[in-house]
Amino acid sequence: MNAFHGNELTSALVADALDTFGLRHQCLGPGLAPVRSESANPTCLVGPAFTLLAQAAAHPNPASPYQGLLEGMDHVSAGAVVVFATGNSAAAAVWGELITAACQHKAVAGAVTDGFVRDAQALAQSGFPVFNRGSVPYDSKGRLDVVAHQVPIEIDGVRVVPGDLIVADTDGVVVVPQQVVPRLTRAVEAKQAAEHDVRASVARGSTLRQAFDQHGVL
Numbered sequence: 001m002n003a004f005h006g007n008e009l010t011s012a013l014v015a016d017a018l019d020t021f022g023l024r025h026q027c028l029g030p031g032l033a034p035v036r037s038e039s040a041n042p043t044c045l046v047g048p049a050f051t052l053l054a055q056a057a058a059h060p061n062p063a064s065p066y067q068g069l070l071e072g073m074d075h076v077s078a079g080a081v082v083v084f085a086t087g088n089s090a091a092a093a094v095w096g097e098l099i100t101a102a103c104q105h106k107a108v109a110g111a112v113t114d115g116f117v118r119d120a121q122a123l124a125q126s127g128f129p130v131f132n133r134g135s136v137p138y139d140s141k142g143r144l145d146v147v148a149h150q151v152p153i154e155i156d157g158v159r160v161v162p163g164d165l166i167v168a169d170t171d172g173v174v175v176v177p178q179q180v181v182p183r184l185t186r187a188v189e190a191k192q193a194a195e196h197d198v199r200a201s202v203a204r205g206s207t208l209r210q211a212f213d214q215h216g217v218l
Protein backbone atom coordinates (compact mmCIF):
# COMPACT_ATOMS: atom_id res chain seq x y z
CA MET A 1 0.00 0.00 0.00
CA ASN A 2 3.03 2.26 0.01
CA ALA A 3 2.17 3.43 -3.48
CA PHE A 4 -0.59 5.59 -2.01
CA HIS A 5 0.14 8.90 -0.42
CA GLY A 6 -1.98 11.33 1.54
CA ASN A 7 -5.57 11.52 0.44
CA GLU A 8 -5.10 9.73 -2.90
CA LEU A 9 -6.53 6.52 -1.51
CA THR A 10 -10.24 6.89 -0.86
CA SER A 11 -12.85 4.43 0.30
CA ALA A 12 -14.76 5.03 -2.95
CA LEU A 13 -11.73 4.11 -5.11
CA VAL A 14 -11.16 1.01 -2.99
CA ALA A 15 -14.83 -0.01 -3.20
CA ASP A 16 -14.64 0.36 -7.00
CA ALA A 17 -11.47 -1.75 -7.10
CA LEU A 18 -13.17 -4.45 -5.03
CA ASP A 19 -16.16 -4.37 -7.40
CA THR A 20 -13.79 -5.29 -10.24
CA PHE A 21 -12.76 -8.37 -8.21
CA GLY A 22 -16.43 -9.33 -7.77
CA LEU A 23 -16.33 -8.32 -4.07
CA ARG A 24 -19.42 -6.14 -3.93
CA HIS A 25 -20.35 -6.24 -0.23
CA GLN A 26 -17.24 -5.05 1.61
CA CYS A 27 -18.50 -1.72 3.01
CA LEU A 28 -19.89 -1.27 6.50
CA GLY A 29 -23.30 0.39 6.72
CA PRO A 30 -23.87 4.14 6.48
CA GLY A 31 -24.77 4.27 10.19
CA LEU A 32 -21.08 4.29 11.12
CA ALA A 33 -19.45 7.72 11.05
CA PRO A 34 -16.25 9.21 12.42
CA VAL A 35 -16.40 11.32 15.55
CA ARG A 36 -16.53 14.83 14.17
CA SER A 37 -12.93 15.98 14.40
CA GLU A 38 -12.03 19.52 15.38
CA SER A 39 -9.09 19.38 13.00
CA ALA A 40 -9.42 20.84 9.52
CA ASN A 41 -7.89 17.70 8.01
CA PRO A 42 -10.36 15.21 6.55
CA THR A 43 -10.57 11.91 8.41
CA CYS A 44 -8.67 9.18 6.57
CA LEU A 45 -7.85 5.88 8.23
CA VAL A 46 -5.85 3.07 6.58
CA GLY A 47 -4.29 0.04 8.24
CA PRO A 48 -4.49 -3.66 9.01
CA ALA A 49 -7.42 -4.78 11.15
CA PHE A 50 -6.86 -5.74 14.78
CA THR A 51 -10.16 -7.33 15.79
CA LEU A 52 -12.01 -7.24 19.09
CA LEU A 53 -15.23 -9.13 19.76
CA ALA A 54 -17.65 -7.99 22.50
CA GLN A 55 -20.73 -9.73 23.86
CA ALA A 56 -23.33 -8.97 26.50
CA ALA A 57 -21.56 -9.15 29.86
CA ALA A 58 -21.83 -12.34 31.86
CA HIS A 59 -22.23 -10.47 35.20
CA PRO A 60 -23.57 -6.97 35.99
CA ASN A 61 -20.97 -6.59 38.77
CA PRO A 62 -17.86 -8.41 37.58
CA ALA A 63 -15.10 -8.97 40.11
CA SER A 64 -12.45 -8.26 37.44
CA PRO A 65 -13.92 -5.95 34.81
CA TYR A 66 -12.37 -4.98 31.45
CA GLN A 67 -10.09 -8.04 31.32
CA GLY A 68 -10.75 -8.88 27.66
CA LEU A 69 -10.36 -5.25 26.62
CA LEU A 70 -7.10 -4.86 28.56
CA GLU A 71 -5.78 -8.08 27.04
CA GLY A 72 -6.59 -6.81 23.54
CA MET A 73 -4.98 -3.44 24.21
CA ASP A 74 -1.83 -5.21 25.40
CA HIS A 75 -1.54 -6.85 21.98
CA VAL A 76 -2.54 -4.12 19.52
CA SER A 77 0.36 -2.76 17.44
CA ALA A 78 1.36 0.55 15.92
CA GLY A 79 -0.40 1.23 12.63
CA ALA A 80 -3.31 -1.13 13.31
CA VAL A 81 -6.98 -0.24 12.98
CA VAL A 82 -8.96 -1.65 15.91
CA VAL A 83 -12.14 -3.22 14.55
CA PHE A 84 -14.49 -3.65 17.50
CA ALA A 85 -17.55 -5.81 16.85
CA THR A 86 -20.42 -5.54 19.34
CA GLY A 87 -23.30 -6.96 17.31
CA ASN A 88 -24.53 -3.36 16.88
CA SER A 89 -25.04 -3.10 20.64
CA ALA A 90 -26.23 0.15 22.19
CA ALA A 91 -25.97 -1.32 25.70
CA ALA A 92 -22.85 0.70 26.52
CA ALA A 93 -19.96 2.68 25.09
CA VAL A 94 -17.09 0.40 24.10
CA TRP A 95 -14.69 3.22 23.36
CA GLY A 96 -13.71 6.45 25.12
CA GLU A 97 -11.07 9.00 25.94
CA LEU A 98 -8.78 6.77 28.00
CA ILE A 99 -8.69 3.91 25.50
CA THR A 100 -7.98 6.53 22.82
CA ALA A 101 -5.10 8.04 24.77
CA ALA A 102 -3.54 4.60 25.28
CA CYS A 103 -3.91 3.80 21.57
CA GLN A 104 -2.42 7.13 20.54
CA HIS A 105 0.54 6.40 22.80
CA LYS A 106 1.07 3.12 20.89
CA ALA A 107 0.59 4.88 17.51
CA VAL A 108 -2.48 2.79 16.70
CA ALA A 109 -4.02 4.25 13.53
CA GLY A 110 -7.66 4.43 14.63
CA ALA A 111 -10.75 2.40 15.43
CA VAL A 112 -13.98 1.24 13.86
CA THR A 113 -16.90 -0.08 15.88
CA ASP A 114 -20.49 -1.05 15.11
CA GLY A 115 -21.21 0.03 18.69
CA PHE A 116 -21.17 3.27 20.66
CA VAL A 117 -18.54 5.57 22.16
CA ARG A 118 -18.47 8.08 25.01
CA ASP A 119 -16.30 11.09 25.88
CA ALA A 120 -17.12 12.24 22.33
CA GLN A 121 -15.88 15.78 22.94
CA ALA A 122 -12.47 14.49 24.03
CA LEU A 123 -12.39 12.08 21.07
CA ALA A 124 -13.06 14.98 18.72
CA GLN A 125 -10.20 16.95 20.24
CA SER A 126 -7.84 13.98 20.14
CA GLY A 127 -7.71 13.76 16.35
CA PHE A 128 -7.79 9.95 16.69
CA PRO A 129 -10.23 8.60 14.09
CA VAL A 130 -13.02 6.50 15.62
CA PHE A 131 -15.83 5.37 13.32
CA ASN A 132 -18.87 4.54 15.44
CA ARG A 133 -22.66 4.41 15.58
CA GLY A 134 -23.10 7.23 18.10
CA SER A 135 -22.57 8.21 21.70
CA VAL A 136 -23.98 6.86 24.94
CA PRO A 137 -22.73 7.65 28.46
CA TYR A 138 -22.93 4.08 29.84
CA ASP A 139 -19.72 2.29 30.85
CA SER A 140 -19.06 -1.12 29.31
CA LYS A 141 -18.36 -2.59 32.77
CA GLY A 142 -21.03 -5.17 33.51
CA ARG A 143 -22.73 -4.51 30.15
CA LEU A 144 -20.41 -5.59 27.34
CA ASP A 145 -17.35 -7.84 27.68
CA VAL A 146 -14.56 -8.26 25.15
CA VAL A 147 -14.47 -12.03 24.76
CA ALA A 148 -11.78 -12.38 22.08
CA HIS A 149 -9.16 -10.45 20.16
CA GLN A 150 -7.58 -11.18 16.80
CA VAL A 151 -10.28 -13.64 15.74
CA PRO A 152 -12.38 -13.43 12.56
CA ILE A 153 -15.47 -11.32 13.24
CA GLU A 154 -18.53 -10.08 11.45
CA ILE A 155 -19.21 -6.37 11.77
CA ASP A 156 -22.26 -4.73 10.21
CA GLY A 157 -22.63 -7.76 7.94
CA VAL A 158 -19.02 -7.81 6.71
CA ARG A 159 -16.51 -10.48 7.72
CA VAL A 160 -13.18 -9.14 8.96
CA VAL A 161 -10.16 -11.38 9.46
CA PRO A 162 -7.23 -10.00 11.46
CA GLY A 163 -4.84 -8.34 9.00
CA ASP A 164 -7.48 -7.41 6.43
CA LEU A 165 -6.92 -3.86 5.22
CA ILE A 166 -9.33 -1.22 6.51
CA VAL A 167 -9.80 1.96 4.50
CA ALA A 168 -12.13 4.52 6.06
CA ASP A 169 -12.87 8.16 5.30
CA THR A 170 -15.84 10.49 5.33
CA ASP A 171 -17.63 8.28 2.77
CA GLY A 172 -17.47 5.23 5.03
CA VAL A 173 -15.52 2.08 5.88
CA VAL A 174 -14.30 -0.57 3.42
CA VAL A 175 -12.79 -3.95 4.33
CA VAL A 176 -10.21 -5.33 1.88
CA PRO A 177 -9.62 -9.07 2.36
CA GLN A 178 -5.93 -9.73 2.84
CA GLN A 179 -5.70 -12.06 -0.15
CA VAL A 180 -6.68 -9.31 -2.63
CA VAL A 181 -4.48 -6.57 -1.13
CA PRO A 182 -1.63 -7.36 -3.59
CA ARG A 183 -4.02 -6.67 -6.49
CA LEU A 184 -5.46 -3.51 -4.98
CA THR A 185 -2.81 -0.98 -5.97
CA ARG A 186 -3.10 -1.67 -9.68
CA ALA A 187 -6.92 -1.64 -9.63
CA VAL A 188 -7.08 1.61 -7.65
CA GLU A 189 -4.50 3.28 -9.89
CA ALA A 190 -6.46 2.25 -13.00
CA LYS A 191 -9.66 3.79 -11.60
CA GLN A 192 -7.79 6.90 -10.45
CA ALA A 193 -6.35 7.38 -13.95
CA ALA A 194 -9.75 6.92 -15.62
CA GLU A 195 -11.37 9.36 -13.18
CA HIS A 196 -8.61 11.86 -13.95
CA ASP A 197 -9.46 11.57 -17.66
CA VAL A 198 -13.18 12.11 -17.01
CA ARG A 199 -12.40 15.13 -14.83
CA ALA A 200 -10.20 16.61 -17.56
CA SER A 201 -12.84 16.01 -20.25
CA VAL A 202 -15.55 17.67 -18.17
CA ALA A 203 -13.23 20.60 -17.44
CA ARG A 204 -12.73 21.00 -21.21
CA GLY A 205 -16.51 21.20 -21.70
CA SER A 206 -17.56 17.60 -22.39
CA THR A 207 -20.93 16.63 -21.04
CA LEU A 208 -20.93 13.89 -18.43
CA ARG A 209 -22.38 11.52 -21.06
CA GLN A 210 -19.62 12.36 -23.56
CA ALA A 211 -16.96 11.89 -20.89
CA PHE A 212 -18.49 8.59 -19.82
CA ASP A 213 -18.78 7.36 -23.41
CA GLN A 214 -15.11 8.23 -23.97
CA HIS A 215 -13.58 6.89 -20.75
CA GLY A 216 -16.11 4.34 -19.51
CA VAL A 217 -16.14 5.28 -15.82
CA LEU A 218 -17.85 7.56 -13.35
Ligand SMILES: O=C([O-])CC(=O)C(=O)O
Binds near residue numbers: 093096
Ligand atom coordinates in the same frame (compact mmCIF):
# COMPACT_ATOMS: atom_id res chain seq x y z
O1 LIG B 1 -14.66 3.04 30.17
C1 LIG B 1 -14.65 2.70 28.98
O2 LIG B 1 -14.88 1.54 28.59
C2 LIG B 1 -14.40 3.74 27.93
C3 LIG B 1 -14.02 5.04 28.46
O3 LIG B 1 -14.81 5.75 29.08
C4 LIG B 1 -12.65 5.57 28.21
O4 LIG B 1 -11.88 4.94 27.48
O5 LIG B 1 -12.35 6.66 28.70
Ligand SMILES: [Mg+2]
Binds near residue numbers: 098118
Ligand atom coordinates in the same frame (compact mmCIF):
# COMPACT_ATOMS: atom_id res chain seq x y z
MG1 LIG C 1 -13.98 7.67 29.79
